[in-house]
Amino acid sequence: MEQFFNYDDLKDLYDIAIIGGGPAGLTAGIYAARDNLDTIILEKNFPGGQVGITEIIENYPGFPDGIMGGDLAEKMFLHARKFGVQVKNGICGKIEIDGKYKIIHLEHSVHKIKAKSIIFATGAKPLHLEVPGENKFLGRGISFCATCDGAFYKDKVVAVIGGGDSAVEEGNYLTKFAKKVYIVHRRDKLRAAKILQDRAFKNPKIEFIYNCVVKEVKGEEKINAITLHNRVEEKDFDLPVDGVFVFIGWTADTELLKGMVDMDDSGFIKTDEHMATKIPGIFAAGDNRLKELRQVVTAVADGAIAAKSAEKYIEENF
Amino acid sequence: MEQFFNYDDLKDLYDIAIIGGGPAGLTAGIYAARDNLDTIILEKNFPGGQVGITEIIENYPGFPDGIMGGDLAEKMFLHARKFGVQVKNGICGKIEIDGKYKIIHLEHSVHKIKAKSIIFATGAKPLHLEVPGENKFLGRGISFCATCDGAFYKDKVVAVIGGGDSAVEEGNYLTKFAKKVYIVHRRDKLRAAKILQDRAFKNPKIEFIYNCVVKEVKGEEKINAITLHNRVEEKDFDLPVDGVFVFIGWTADTELLKGMVDMDDSGFIKTDEHMATKIPGIFAAGDNRLKELRQVVTAVADGAIAAKSAEKYIEENF
Numbered sequence: 157m158e159q160f161f162n163y164d165d166l167k168d169l170y171d172i173a174i175i176g177g178g179p180a181g182l183t184a185g186i187y188a189a190r191d192n193l194d195t196i197i198l199e200k201n202f203p204g205g206q207v208g209i210t211e212i213i214e215n216y217p218g219f220p221d222g223i224m225g226g227d228l229a230e231k232m233f234l235h236a237r238k239f240g241v242q243v244k245n246g247i248c249g250k251i252e253i254d255g256k257y258k259i260i261h262l263e264h265s266v267h268k269i270k271a272k273s274i275i276f277a278t279g280a281k282p283l284h285l286e287v288p289g290e291n292k293f294l295g296r297g298i299s300f301c302a303t304c305d306g307a308f309y310k311d312k313v314v315a316v317i318g319g320g321d322s323a324v325e326e327g328n329y330l331t332k333f334a335k336k337v338y339i340v341h342r343r344d345k346l347r348a349a350k351i352l353q354d355r356a357f358k359n360p361k362i363e364f365i366y367n368c369v370v371k372e373v374k375g376e377e378k379i380n381a382i383t384l385h386n387r388v389e390e391k392d393f394d395l396p397v398d399g400v401f402v403f404i405g406w407t408a409d410t411e412l413l414k415g416m417v418d419m420d421d422s423g424f425i426k427t428d429e430h431m432a433t434k435i436p437g438i439f440a441a442g443d444n445r446l447k448e449l450r451q452v453v454t455a456v457a458d459g460a461i462a463a464k465s466a467e468k469y470i471e472e473n474f
Numbered sequence: 475m476e477q478f479f480n481y482d483d484l485k486d487l488y489d490i491a492i493i494g495g496g497p498a499g500l501t502a503g504i505y506a507a508r509d510n511l512d513t514i515i516l517e518k519n520f521p522g523g524q525v526g527i528t529e530i531i532e533n534y535p536g537f538p539d540g541i542m543g544g545d546l547a548e549k550m551f552l553h554a555r556k557f558g559v560q561v562k563n564g565i566c567g568k569i570e571i572d573g574k575y576k577i578i579h580l581e582h583s584v585h586k587i588k589a590k591s592i593i594f595a596t597g598a599k600p601l602h603l604e605v606p607g608e609n610k611f612l613g614r615g616i617s618f619c620a621t622c623d624g625a626f627y628k629d630k631v632v633a634v635i636g637g638g639d640s641a642v643e644e645g646n647y648l649t650k651f652a653k654k655v656y657i658v659h660r661r662d663k664l665r666a667a668k669i670l671q672d673r674a675f676k677n678p679k680i681e682f683i684y685n686c687v688v689k690e691v692k693g694e695e696k697i698n699a700i701t702l703h704n705r706v707e708e709k710d711f712d713l714p715v716d717g718v719f720v721f722i723g724w725t726a727d728t729e730l731l732k733g734m735v736d737m738d739d740s741g742f743i744k745t746d747e748h749m750a751t752k753i754p755g756i757f758a759a760g761d762n763r764l765k766e767l768r769q770v771v772t773a774v775a776d777g778a779i780a781a782k783s784a785e786k787y788i789e790e791n792f
Contacts, residue, residue, distance in 0.1 A: 183535045183771065190533055192668045215508055217501045217774050218536060218546055220553035228536055235538035350510040429747070430766065448748065449779050453501065456535050457775030461767050 173271035178205020180442025181277035183459030189239035204229020289373030297379035302326035318403035324348035431462035491589035496523020498760025499595035501777030507557035522547020607691030615697035620644035636721035642666035749780035
């Protein structure tokens with residue numbers, strides 16, 4: 157990964173600059189580089205995106221036994237590198253349109269990346285609870301990633317907030333470590349897929365708390381309880397826990413393009429079926445795009461389509 | 475694969491019947507069965523579709539060294555089976571709408587499949603040359619699949635017809651066997667991806683013939699030549715060859731739905747972004763759908779989306 161942190165080999169001009177190195181960005185890289193286009197991926201964290209911090213992925217076709225998220229991320233990273241994609245660590249601070257060209261200004265760096273087209277594949281980030289005590293315990297008891305932090309809760313009691321696929325799946329996963337997992341959901345039934353629900357119902361370490369929302373996260377040095385509000389009975393009560401895992405949704409990581417392209421209220425980018433935004437030469441792919449189903453399979457399809465569309469755009473405009 | 479040819483365990487009613495067991499159909503199966511839906515896949519040939527007869531697939535993310543088409547097909551088949559999808563060999567003769575239910579009538583069988591929804595993932599099939607001599611030599615010198623038939627042409631001379639990705643990729647592949655490969659294209663330059671072109675240009679066994687179309691396939695017991703017409707010079711000439719591989723395009727395998735759902739002139743099915751056709755409960759996914767990019771990555775995405783859409787349709791209508 158030496159090249160990852162080294163900007164000495166940046167080229168003066170790229171055909172395609174891809175912002176974000178998750179499945180959508182890496183697949184765009186595979187397709188672009190295989191077609192001999194000069195391609196760079198800029199990733200602010202580590203390649204793989206959300207996949208890299210997912211315990212196991214059961215539904216990416218071709219891996220019948222499932223695959224560890226980190227392993228799939230690495231395979232996709234190596235796959236893109238194999239065809240010659242440059243992958244660099246860095247944060248995009250600003251995107252400037254200079255005639256037909258696009259200039260990416262990097263934060264904490266004098267370097268700029270100039271490209272004929274951009275594929276914006278930055279993914280999405282978790283929604284916070286927005287309640288008192290949450291900020292105080294961020295990273296010290298409040299987590300958005302069971303794979304990252306689950307192991308810290310061996311024989312402890314944790315609450316999972318949410319009722320969708322992530323909440324129930326990660327609730328199951330957390331029983332590997334925790335002695336007790338509460339799944340706290342604001343409605344009277346879960347939204348998660350049936351197979352996930354069935355697994356959770358059978359898991360003796362999991363207890364469900366319905367119709368409740370979090371009002372406060374309490375503790376001195378560490379979390380010792382959350383205050384829940386039962387919306388049906390209109391009563392508050394404290395639930396003693398050592399940690400809180402929040403899975404209540406996502407917002408697109410698209411601040412950079414705000415005001416430039418069309419988005420919905422959560423920041424998800426509106427594109428046509430070719431992944432084109434309203435700015436010629438800027439495409440969006442993956443979880444940051446406004447669409448129904450956010451999965452690895454749909455991210456890789458977006459990435460491939462965006463690369464092919466960018467290739468056409470370049471052929472027609474340069 | 476015993477179950478594949480045995481209809482004794484057919485259920486009275488399925489949630490989702492998937493017609494076609496390529497990447498789109500198998501992925502729809504993975505997603506549907508993982509959500510505990512009763513799911514059956516009907517495949518008229520062998521699971522994997524076009525993937526199964528592709529030599530190597532370099533651009534399905536997660537396999538950095540590429541993967542043999544047959545291997546990927548088998549992995550996807552096992553993946554679907556793992557979650558409990560029934561996969562049956564059979565040909566769908568007719569689709570009947572019976573109120574909310576869909577009845578699939580099988581050819582050469584008394585069995586019927588009744589389902590709440592159908593995902594139509596039948597793929598597409600190759601276009602023929604439609605010239606004298608072609609039918610005579612179908613399967614005996616005319617081929618649409620280099621992986622199937624290439625090995626029969628060891629040290630022989632073959633012509634590849636076409637100028638797109640498939641023609642140039644398979645032309646390269648055929649040089650493993652043939653001593654000489656002509657790539658005959660009707661235009662003055664290729665449509666194939668640059669990386670494929672570059673490989674072919676470097677391959678000493680390949681010779682390009684531009685601006686030419688096939689007028690006739692000639693021979694007694696075996697093919698001995700094709701008559702080509704040069705469209706620029708307006709002249710005909712005979713090219714001695716032992717075999718002809720045709721890669722001039724595809725048409726969707728959608729006869730069954732003709733007149734029922736919207737299609738384009740080539741039979742590609744028009745859907746919305748949820749893969750819905752205009753008949754409630756009938757969805758289309760994969761290569762048989764009207765779209766720009768037909769690849770494994772887009773097929774698996776279509777399959778996942780179609781399964782989730784069918785699941786919603788069932789929840790709302792049954």
